[in-house]
Amino acid sequence: MDTSLPHVQQSFEIGVVEIAPEVIQVIAGLAASKVDGVAHMNGGFVGELVEKLGRKNLSKGVKVHLGEHHAVIDVSIVVQYGEHIPEVAKQVQRQVKSKIEEMTGLEVLEVNVHIVDVQIPPAGASAEVD
Template identity: 80%
Template sequence: MMETSLSHLEQSYDMGRVEIAPEVIQVIAGIAASEVDGVAYMNGGFVGELVEKLGRKNLSKGVKVHLGEHHTVVDVSIVVQYGEHIPDVARQVQHRVKNGIEDMTGLEVVEVNVHVVGVQVSQPVKLNREEK
């Protein structure tokens, strides 16, 4: 579930190069997003679900990374807990993902697009219906 324009992020320093694989950026984004209050879980689609059924925790589930030379765009798909204010949760996800990636990699995050793909209902919803 990863789309990149480079096979890795590479930066040169006096002592050599540092390479950061896109999967690392996905994991950072996935952890940051999943730690936001109101996020029920990340939605990774078929491949993400298959990996988890095989017994491996997929920390990059629901994250797509689009790398430029020194910047990135991140798409995050989440399911929000019922009763949460979706715009607030989405803004917190954007903030946490951007800061997490920038702090750990030095890469500029130009966009964090949050896709709310569902709502998690923990208890049955009672409907007010008049019976005739």
């Protein structure tokens, strides 16, 4: 995670609320992972290492680019074999945009979905690979 990213700040009568970029990454990661057809998020080497150490990395596979009142989100996912990839990607875009806007008040300009792999069912599972 890039901790040099600017925090989102909102001013209220009695103070300022800051939202760290890592919070937005977690929201996006959770929203994307709950979409049917998403096998899991892809976080590359560092994300896999963190999980092997026993810690769940909820921001795995998510990059956030923040402006003053908006965000651009990149998510990398692994899709389950047999799913219609464009539909899964569209649902990921909708869910991520909706959850971030609902929870933070930021305008999400883009949600870019990167399909990095397909999860093939283990041998003997009900889905067959042709």
